[in-house]
Amino acid sequence: MQFDETDKKLLLFLQQDCKQTTKELSYKLGLSITAVYERVRKLENNGVISKYVAILDKTKIDKNFIILCHVKLTQHKKEYVLRFEKEVMTLDEVTECFHVSGDYDYILKICVKDMEDYRNFMLTKLTTIQHIASTQSSFTISEVKNTTELVL
Numbered sequence: 001m002q003f004d005e006t007d008k009k010l011l012l013f014l015q016q017d018c019k020q021t022t023k024e025l026s027y028k029l030g031l032s033i034t035a036v037y038e039r040v041r042k043l044e045n046n047g048v049i050s051k052y053v054a055i056l057d058k059t060k061i062d063k064n065f066i067i068l069c070h071v072k073l074t075q076h077k078k079e080y081v082l083r084f085e086k087e088v089m090t091l092d093e094v095t096e097c098f099h100v101s102g103d104y105d106y107i108l109k110i111c112v113k114d115m116e117d118y119r120n121f122m123l124t125k126l127t128t129i130q131h132i133a134s135t136q137s138s139f140t141i142s143e144v145k146n147t148t149e150l151v152l
Contacts, residue, residue, distance in 0.1 A: 070104035
């Protein structure tokens with residue numbers, strides 16, 4: 001899909017605050033309300049906008065202990081990969097999971113309350129998944145950048 005400058009601006013405005021009304025967006029873009037509405041619907045229908053979400057403040061919900069956990073599987077058999085991915089999808093503490101190249105097979109972003117909560121997660125959830133050969137955890141010291149905005 002090709003994006004003109006107006007589409008790019010519209011997408012940026014929506015990423016910054018998707019609760020803006022069509023009227024507010026039309027004012028910012030210099031377009032009619034109908035034109036903005038049609039552009040948004042087109043972006044939604046083409047799957048460019050896949051959903052609208054609320055981003056929570058991790059400190060206010062006591063989930064600000066962030067861990068990046070590298071996972072290595074015992075083998076790269078298709079059934080092991082698919083089973084791991086299916087099971088990791090059920091873990092609420094895992095907010096992101098990437099299948100990666102290199103020394104490890106996956107990198108998980110995990111959000112929990114504290115070290116004790118992470119230990120419990122490891123013992124009762126993650127390590128119960130079959131075919132995990134090893135894990136290596138890195139604990140975040142501070143968050144330097146965290147954005148959901150993508151620039152076209």
